[in-house]
Amino acid sequence: MKFENTLEFARQLDEKDPLRKYRDRFLFPKVNNKPVVYFTGNSLGLQPKNAKDYVDEVMKDWSELAVEGHFYAKKPWWDYHERLAKPLSKIVGAKPEEITVMNTLTVNLHLLMVSFYRPKGKRYKIICEEKAFPSDQYMFQSQVKFHGYTPENAIVEIKKRKGEHNFRTEDILSMIRDVGDECALILIGGVNYYTGQVFDMQKITKAGHDIGALVGWDLAHAAGNIELHLHDWNVDFAAWCSYKYMNSGPGNASGCFIHERFHDQREISRFEGWWGTSKDTRFLMKPEFEPMPNADAWQVSNASILSMAPYLASLQLFEEVGMQALIQKRKVIVSYLEFVLQEIDKQVESTFEIITPANPKERGTQLSVFLHGEGKKIFDYLMQNGVITDWREPNVIRLAPAPFYCSFEDMYSFGQILKEGILKKANQLSSEL
Numbered sequence: 470m471k472f473e474n475t476l477e478f479a480r481q482l483d484e485k486d487p488l489r490k491y492r493d494r495f496l497f498p499k500v501n502n503k504p505v506v507y508f509t510g511n512s513l514g515l516q517p518k519n520a521k522d523y524v525d526e527v528m529k530d531w532s533e534l535a536v537e538g539h540f541y542a543k544k545p546w547w548d549y550h551e552r553l554a555k556p557l558s559k560i561v562g563a564k565p566e567e568i569t570v571m572n573t574l575t576v577n578l579h580l581l582m583v584s585f586y587r588p589k590g591k592r593y594k595i596i597c598e599e600k601a602f603p604s605d606q607y608m609f610q611s612q613v614k615f616h617g618y619t620p621e622n623a624i625v626e627i628k629k630r631k632g633e634h635n636f637r638t639e640d641i642l643s644m645i646r647d648v649g650d651e652c653a654l655i656l657i658g659g660v661n662y663y664t665g666q667v668f669d670m671q672k673i674t675k676a677g678h679d680i681g682a683l684v685g686w687d688l689a690h691a692a693g694n695i696e697l698h699l700h701d702w703n704v705d706f707a708a709w710c711s712y713k714y715m716n717s718g719p720g721n722a723s724g725c726f727i728h729e730r731f732h733d734q735r736e737i738s739r740f741e742g743w744w745g746t747s748k749d750t751r752f753l754m755k756p757e758f759e760p761m762p763n764a765d766a767w768q769v770s771n772a773s774i775l776s777m778a779p780y781l782a783s784l785q786l787f788e789e790v791g792m793q794a795l796i797q798k799r800k801v802i803v804s805y806l807e808f809v810l811q812e813i814d815k816q817v818e819s820t821f822e823i824i825t826p827a828n829p830k831e832r833g834t835q836l837s838v839f840l841h842g843e844g845k846k847i848f849d850y851l852m853q854n855g856v857i858t859d860w861r862e863p864n865v866i867r868l869a870p871a872p873f874y875c876s877f878e879d880m881y882s883f884g885q886i887l888k889e890g891i892l893k894k895a896n897q898l899s900s901e902l
């Protein structure tokens with residue numbers, strides 16, 4: 470498609486957008502009395518308007534039924550979380566029984582590592598990407614120390630080549646072969662949080678299995694964003710948070726995927742609790758742990774219903790729309806944003822550089838832009854003028870136009886505000902000279 474950087478053209482794209490009506494299903498913050506251009510759906514998705522109804526329903530059932538709500542609420546609480554498994558299984562490409570929703574992301578990755586990071590003999594190393602999300606780094610360090618190793622020795626980081634912004638699949642695969650039978654676990658962010666690079670999860674998972682390692686994915690930036698086929702890719706386990714592209718609300722629950730081949734392994738190492746036991750016998754309060762025959766066996770505590778409610782509300786929207794439609798729009802809106810950035814770049818003295826891969830197969834909803842020079846001031850200008858983005862040291866803003874609620878007109882308006890900001894900066898500097 471041939472793009473144009475005009476308001477008229479952007480509005481034409483919006484008119485043709487089959488998802489345009491979904492914008493109205495979300496609540497937008499306002500700056501200067503206008504809804505913002507929201508680029509931080511990769512950090513905290515906007516609130517779907519139906520979320521409140523789902524929360525209110527729980528509050529009402531609680532007030533009217535109290536403990537009886539576990540069994541007699543409109544959506545009984547004792548198996549409330551099970552309602553999330555099916556819609557999630559479609560989003561991440563799994564069977565519903567391979568999904569469970571519980572706790573929060575880092576907690577879940579730790580719990581999953583109890584099962585899937587079992588260092589033994591010379592096989593004890595973890596392969597991850599360099600500069601992983603800090604929580605993941607702390608997790609790796611504390612896990613290897615917990616097992617008696619040192620991070621220097623037991624954590625192997627995949628590196629980028631000098632001067633390059635992204636990882637090369639061939640480098641990752643050759644690193645995996647090099648570590649070989651010393652590798653116990655490969656655990657990488659499916660989409661890199663900083664650059665937005667999408668990893669070739671299928672190839673990497675296979676390479677890991679070829680050397681006898683287990684392979685898990687942190688899908689914080691991938692779930693609800695890109696196409697996933699966790700079951701078919703033979704991924705061992707994965708987890709994600711729901712408050713980013715899945716719009717479930719701040720700090721909300723995390724989803725886990727555990728491949729079905731592990732479900733009947735009775736001896737698997739696992740930290741257990743009563744919500745992981747068979748539903749048929751759970752309330753007999755027996756001393757023996759009888760696991761659920763699915764991913765729910767990894768659940769520890771009873772579900773946090775007030776956080777499941779807005780998550781379920783948001784999944785309702787995903788059910789309505791479907792991942793395919795979101796992916797379709799995402800490809801166009803991200804390309805359009807890229808085009809707008811390139812156009813602005815031609816009109817002002819070049820001050821920025823997109824560090825996200827240009828190949829649409831290697832990126833999702835996010836473009837990370839390196840702002841040279843006066844980056845922080847341009848960022849401040851954007852924020853003051855209704856463009857919500859985020860700042861990552863040393864000089865990067867991340868722009869994630871979530872296809873659910875961002876419009877093509879938003880991309881155009883952002884371009885204009887960015888240009889204004891850069892020109893004002895330039896004028897200000899020259900008047901100061």
Ligand SMILES: *Cc1c(COP(=O)(O)O)cnc(C)c1O
Nearest residue numbers: 573574575602604658662689710
């Ligand atoms: C957002 C994010 C997290 C956040 O973890 P919480 O446990 O939910 O606070 C972890 N890892 C990655 C890669 C993330 O992007």
